[in-house]
Amino acid sequence: MAILHRVEPALALRACLSTFNLQPSTLISVVVIGLSHRTSPVELRERFAFADEKIPGALKALRDSGIATEAAILSTCNRVEIYAATSLPPAAAFAELKKFLIAHHAFDGALDDELYVFDEPQSLHHLFKVASGLDSMVIGETEIFGQLKQAYELAFSHQHTGARLNKAFQRAFNVAKHIRTATNIQRGSVSVMSAAVELAEKIFSSLAEHEVLVIGAGETSEKTARALRSRGVKKITVTNRSPERAAALAAELGGRAVPFAQWLDEFEQIDIAISSTAAPHHILDRATLEPLMKRRKNRPLLLIDIAVPRDIDPAVNALDNVYLYNVDDLQSIADDYLSLRREEAARCEKIIAEKVAALLQANKVAAPDEA
Amino acid sequence: MAWFTDRHYFLLAVTCYGLSTLYSVFLWRKGFRRDDWINYALLAAGVVLHTVAMLKRGLTLHSCPVNNLYEATTFLLWALGLACLVYSLLPRFKFLCAFTAPVLFTVGVFALMPSLDPPHGPKPEFSGALRSLHAATSLQAYGAFGLAAVAAAMFLMQHHDLKFHKLRAMLSLMPSIQRLELITLRLTLAGFVLLTIGLAAGQQLPRPEGKPYLSDPKVIWSALLWLVYLELLAARMFFGRSTRRFTLGVTFAFVFLLLTFGITNFYSGLHHP
Numbered sequence: 001m002a003i004l005h006r007v008e009p010a011l012a013l014r015a016c017l018s019t020f021n022l023q024p025s026t027l028i029s030v031v032v033i034g035l036s037h038r039t040s041p042v043e044l045r046e047r048f049a050f051a052d053e054k055i056p057g058a059l060k061a062l063r064d065s066g067i068a069t070e071a072a073i074l075s076t077c078n079r080v081e082i083y084a085a086t087s088l089p090p091a092a093a094f095a096e097l098k099k100f101l102i103a104h105h106a107f108d109g110a111l112d113d114e115l116y117v118f119d120e121p122q123s124l125h126h127l128f129k130v131a132s133g134l135d136s137m138v139i140g141e142t143e144i145f146g147q148l149k150q151a152y153e154l155a156f157s158h159q160h161t162g163a164r165l166n167k168a169f170q171r172a173f174n175v176a177k178h179i180r181t182a183t184n185i186q187r188g189s190v191s192v193m194s195a196a197v198e199l200a201e202k203i204f205s206s207l208a209e210h211e212v213l214v215i216g217a218g219e220t221s222e223k224t225a226r227a228l229r230s231r232g233v234k235k236i237t238v239t240n241r242s243p244e245r246a247a248a249l250a251a252e253l254g255g256r257a258v259p260f261a262q263w264l265d266e267f268e269q270i271d272i273a274i275s276s277t278a279a280p281h282h283i284l285d286r287a288t289l290e291p292l293m294k295r296r297k298n299r300p301l302l303l304i305d306i307a308v309p310r311d312i313d314p315a316v317n318a319l320d321n322v323y324l325y326n327v328d329d330l331q332s333i334a335d336d337y338l339s340l341r342r343e344e345a346a347r348c349e350k351i352i353a354e355k356v357a358a359l360l361q362a363n364k365v366a367a368p369d370e371a
Numbered sequence: 372m373a374w375f376t377d378r379h380y381f382l383l384a385v386t387c388y389g390l391s392t393l394y395s396v397f398l399w400r401k402g403f404r405r406d407d408w409i410n411y412a413l414l415a416a417g418v419v420l421h422t423v424a425m426l427k428r429g430l431t432l433h434s435c436p437v438n439n440l441y442e443a444t445t446f447l448l449w450a451l452g453l454a455c456l457v458y459s460l461l462p463r464f465k466f467l468c469a470f471t472a473p474v475l476f477t478v479g480v481f482a483l484m485p486s487l488d489p490p491h492g493p494k495p496e497f498s499g500a501l502r503s504l505h506a507a508t509s510l511q512a513y514g515a516f517g518l519a520a521v522a523a524a525m526f527l528m529q530h531h532d533l534k535f536h537k538l539r540a541m542l543s544l545m546p547s548i549q550r551l552e553l554i555t556l557r558l559t560l561a562g563f564v565l566l567t568i569g570l571a572a573g574q575q576l577p578r579p580e581g582k583p584y585l586s587d588p589k590v591i592w593s594a595l596l597w598l599v600y601l602e603l604l605a606a607r608m609f610f611g612r613s614t615r616r617f618t619l620g621v622t623f624a625f626v627f628l629l630l631t632f633g634i635t636n637f638y639s640g641l642h643h644p
Contacts, residue, residue, distance in 0.1 A: 205550040
């Protein structure tokens with residue numbers, strides 16, 4: 001187990017600020033209030049979620065109330081956050097924002113640790129982290145970047161942002177892009193499906209020329225087949241004990257269905273097989289596959305067994321040109337990648353601390369009277 | 372600068388290959404996760420110096436420098452190094468350099484032994500267009516076999532990592548194993564064609580009285596190599612031999628070639644009169 005040398009974000013930020021002799025501005029500051037997957041369950045997050053069409057109205061109400069001079073709302077399945085530029089002292093701003101959230105959603109329960117609040121410079125640090133996917137459930141994911149951009153563009157198009165938030169968000173997007181290129185935070189597959197796709201790309205030169213057989217029309221095999229399709233696979237064959245389900249999935253994936261009794265006949269053509277049947281025993285063993293491999297002239301064959309209990313006898317992996325991965329193998333790849341991303345997060349935190357300090361420096365130069 | 376001979380240039384080339392080997396160890400230790408140009412640049416510098424060394428020797432002799440074991444070995448290494456630089460330009464193939472550098476370095480150090488490079492007489496023993504064709508194509512064939520063995524070694528490593536579910540297989544920036552197999556097959560095929568031309572040209576060369584062509588150890592050795600590679604190619608292309616066995620065969624055949632090249636050359640009456 002490698003020892004991780006993590007940089008404590010707050011300490012790193014403080015060190016950067018003292019290096020540049022910077023203090024956050026006192027007149028208008030950027031603050032954040034919100035709740036996320038880290039602090040609250042989905043039942044609570046959904047109570048506070050903002051529908052897209054309601055956000056402009058909420059932003060207007062927030063500004064009209066005098067709590068914020070600029071504001072943007074980020075509402076996703078994993079977080080609800082209000083970014084506001086305010087002239088109120090932080091404590092007063094947080095109290096008002098909390099009241100606004102509760103009133104807007106007509107929430108009558110108790111809120112304590114579920115809500116988090118940040119004043120400058122931590123608010124900027126948090127924004128940069130969110131944009132870079134460091135605060136996401138799957139660390140380093142990129143979907144949040146698009147969601148944050150959408151949230152900002154919505155606020156911008158309705159003229160609810162100004163100099164402070166514009167600069168903060170633009171910088172956050174730049175930092176996220178820089179982190180994406182300068183670090184390995186997004187490297188690798190962190191889900192079973194994407195690990196299977198990456199594996200296929202390590203074996204075959206071009207997925208477009210290879211055929212996939214889906215044995216058992218389960219949810220995971222469907223998702224894996226879809227992931228392979230998105231990476232170029234053109235020919236997909238589906239087989240299932242229920243022919244209707246096979247035909248339906250084949251139609252959805254743009255492939256063809258074959259009767260379950262005939263799936264072994266497909267082995268001469270296919271290069272990747274994804275198996276997830278509910279069979280209580282192995283449906284493919286070494287004795288069955290060995291003659292089929294000879295008929296395939298030993299072309300490589302990737303077998304992905306995501307069924308529990310397993311569909312494919314582990315002994316087939318001993319055959320030449322056969323690569324067998326079960327659900328635990330794929331999960332272990334995803335977990336290893338995730339721990340690599342966590343190691344990389346320390347580097348990202350350091351970059352973010354430097355970028356926050358640079359932004360505060362730029363703000364100080366732009367408005368010296370505020371400092 | 373007259374004291375700075377072609378052997379000094381070759382020494383510098385071998386030094387570059389040595390540095391590249393050291394860097395290759397570093398890349399290997401890092402799991403081939405960084406696909407950078409440092410190794411390529413080191414190897415390219417080595418090949419440039421190597422080319423200068425061969426040019427200097429060739430200009431002195433006024434013929435292709437393949438007259439003794441030193442020259443034959445340096446020619447073989449040059450063909451291998453140059454082919455590696457060309458193939459490394461393919462996407463994700465820069466790691467060929469990391470696998471080729473140790474071969475260039477170790478065989479290069481061997482070639483530098485003074486006894487392999489005795490002084491030439493007033494006239495080169497080995498001249499003429501047909502002789503040059505024979506020597507150049509045969510040595511280029513060995514270079515192609517060498518690079519095929521390097522690609523085969525990359526295949527075997529990646530195959531092993533994938534088979535045993537090692538994370539390195541996923542993290543490394545190696546090409547897909549299907550691509551590695553294709554490159555190995557093409558290089559072996561190219562080497563085989565070149566060796567066939569080389570042997571055919573050699574058969575046409577005039578021989579000293581009382582020295583039959585097929586009784587010379589080097590000729591027998593070359594014919595044996597030709598048969599080995601023919602079997603490897605035929606089994607893979609027409610009889611569906613597994614990729615692992617094919618790549619293992621290509622690797623072992625080249626190791627055999629490297630280990631016996633000097634010995635057969637030494638005992639050959641036709642090549643070492």
